[in-house]
Amino acid sequence: MTQHDTPLFTGLKKHSAAKPVQFHIPGHKKGTGMDPEFREFIGENILSIDLINIAPLDDLHQPRSLIKDAQDLAAKAFGADYTFFSVQGTSGAIMTMVMSVCGPGDKIIVPRNVHKSVMSAIVFCGAIPIFIHPEVDKELGISHGITPDSVSSALQLHPDAKGVLVINPTYFGVAADLKSIVKISHSYDVPVLVDEAHGVHIHFHDRLPVSAMQAGADMAATSVHKLGGSMTQSSILNVREGLVSAKRVQTILSMLTTTSTSYPLLASLDVARKRLATEGKQLIEKTITLAEKIRTELKEVELISCVGAEIVGTKATFDFDPTKIIISVKELGITGYHAEKWLRETYNIEVELSDLYNILCIITPGDTIKEANILIEAIQSLSKTFRHDDSFVSPHVMLPDIPLLALSPREAFYSETELLPIDQTVGRICAEFIMVYPPGIPIFIPGEIITKDNLTYIHENIEAGLPVQGPEDESLQYLRVIKEHRAIQ
Ligand SMILES: Cc1ncc(COP(=O)(O)O)c(C=O)c1O
Numbered sequence: 001m002t003q004h005d006t007p008l009f010t011g012l013k014k015h016s017a018a019k020p021v022q023f024h025i026p027g028h029k030k031g032t033g034m035d036p037e038f039r040e041f042i043g044e045n046i047l048s049i050d051l052i053n054i055a056p057l058d059d060l061h062q063p064r065s066l067i068k069d070a071q072d073l074a075a076k077a078f079g080a081d082y083t084f085f086s087v088q089g090t091s092g093a094i095m096t097m098v099m100s101v102c103g104p105g106d107k108i109i110v111p112r113n114v115h116k117s118v119m120s121a122i123v124f125c126g127a128i129p130i131f132i133h134p135e136v137d138k139e140l141g142i143s144h145g146i147t148p149d150s151v152s153s154a155l156q157l158h159p160d161a162k163g164v165l166v167i168n169p170t171y172f173g174v175a176a177d178l179k180s181i182v183k184i185s186h187s188y189d190v191p192v193l194v195d196e197a198h199g200v201h202i203h204f205h206d207r208l209p210v211s212a213m214q215a216g217a218d219m220a221a222t223s224v225h226k227l228g229g230s231m232t233q234s235s236i237l238n239v240r241e242g243l244v245s246a247k248r249v250q251t252i253l254s255m256l257t258t259t260s261t262s263y264p265l266l267a268s269l270d271v272a273r274k275r276l277a278t279e280g281k282q283l284i285e286k287t288i289t290l291a292e293k294i295r296t297e298l299k300e301v302e303l304i305s306c307v308g309a310e311i312v313g314t315k316a317t318f319d320f321d322p323t324k325i326i327i328s329v330k331e332l333g334i335t336g337y338h339a340e341k342w343l344r345e346t347y348n349i350e351v352e353l354s355d356l357y358n359i360l361c362i363i364t365p366g367d368t369i370k371e372a373n374i375l376i377e378a379i380q381s382l383s384k385t386f387r388h389d390d391s392f393v394s395p396h397v398m399l400p401d402i403p404l405l406a407l408s409p410r411e412a413f414y415s416e417t418e419l420l421p422i423d424q425t426v427g428r429i430c431a432e433f434i435m436v437y438p439p440g441i442p443i444f445i446p447g448e449i450i451t452k453d454n455l456t457y458i459h460e461n462i463e464a465g466l467p468v469q470g471p472e473d474e475s476l477q478y479l480r481v482i483k484e485h486r487a488i489q
Helices: 007-017 036-042 044-048 066-078 089-101 116-125 148-157 178-187 200-204 246-256 263-299 336-347 369-386 409-414 452-463
Strands: 082-086 107-111 128-132 164-167 192-196 219-222 235-239 324-328 358-362 417-421 434-436 441-444 478-482
Touching: 007 066, 007 263, 036 044, 066 082, 066 235, 066 263, 082 089, 082 246, 089 116, 089 192, 089 219, 089 235, 089 246, 107 116, 107 148, 116 128, 116 409, 128 148, 148 164, 148 178, 164 178, 178 192, 200 263, 235 246, 263 324, 263 369, 336 358, 336 369, 434 452, 441 452
Parallel strands: 107 128, 107 164, 164 192, 192 219
Antiparallel strands: 082 235, 219 235, 324 358, 417 478, 434 441
């Protein structure tokens, strides 16, 4: 088999072309048993391969034929020992990584701004997070990655940690010095788990940051659906054996995965891998050229900045993915949120995300010069529309202290809780997640002791107009804390 083959997709097509009489689920039976309007809208082809794990179609939980072949080809393409397909998004792959190395009471070193799936896995398995502060970019008001020095310090203090988790690259395309982080962690025999949600393509072009597998990491949860051309929800988990066991990874992934895995999603992973492996370099080359053209033009727009390779140079900004277009609108006197809304209403443009200072647009092989020109024109027009609005004073992005962890997040999650007026919660143990976005770093996670300083930080952020997210009471009058059981008098 070569990278031009698509064993799973081809096998599914062959199976459906043979028109077997189906007495198995899914009950829509190639769409004939479903709502006709929906069937006509989504089309017969996809419905004909929306099948289930009958013997000829293999089983994601114990792959032996079509799925195994497709996963093996993916492993070759990504330079992994094993690749596992995930139909539970990168979130499922991330939870698998964490739960493959950690059990109750085990330590895991993680950046404070991890995706919520990491914290979910920590709650599920009862691990203890050891947090590292990511570097915050004061200009852009966003957080970057963690540095080799901070990983080294964390491992000196916690050499018994069961894993180091790294987000690489970040949502905004900034990469850490992953090779050095891997080298340091491996000198302690600690595996490196990479959240590669925003980096499936980087493995396929040498002008992009090194991928997790190229850097020698032990596992990487990689969103093929985000930037690699597969369907939403489909991801992969790449594994290098040695410090982690592929068998354990398969067991955990299976525990977290539906038994009714979607074959259209799995097949889309098979074809996305083929395209990345066989045409990825040329496609990404074109994408980088298009993104650079957009960036060059946007840099000329008055009061707009669009950072490029010049962002590289600190210990946390080791490399940069130029296909991420970070458009900073703060000099215009508006927020990124405002710009996002304006672009939607005025130009029918939907951006990837916005925050206080920026909007983020992603450029992929799905874009052409036509979309590029629409974006450039829209940003020029945004600049003209808002340049005289100087009413907005951009608030300062600050960093909260990391409070002491009194209970594991799992213990906190399963404890009895009560809702208290926020100013009466100092010294109590928090039962909720609270964060400010940007920079997306939690102020409290479940299990941490509430400090006066961090409550002040919350009030300052609210006053500055920054969105404080997470608590059950969105108005932040009340906070959920762990109930105290006092002695009966
Ligand atoms: C950094 C990061 N990690 C993980 C994920 C989870 O990926 P998925 O949506 O595929 O579950 C996301 C989603 O946006 C993310 O931004």
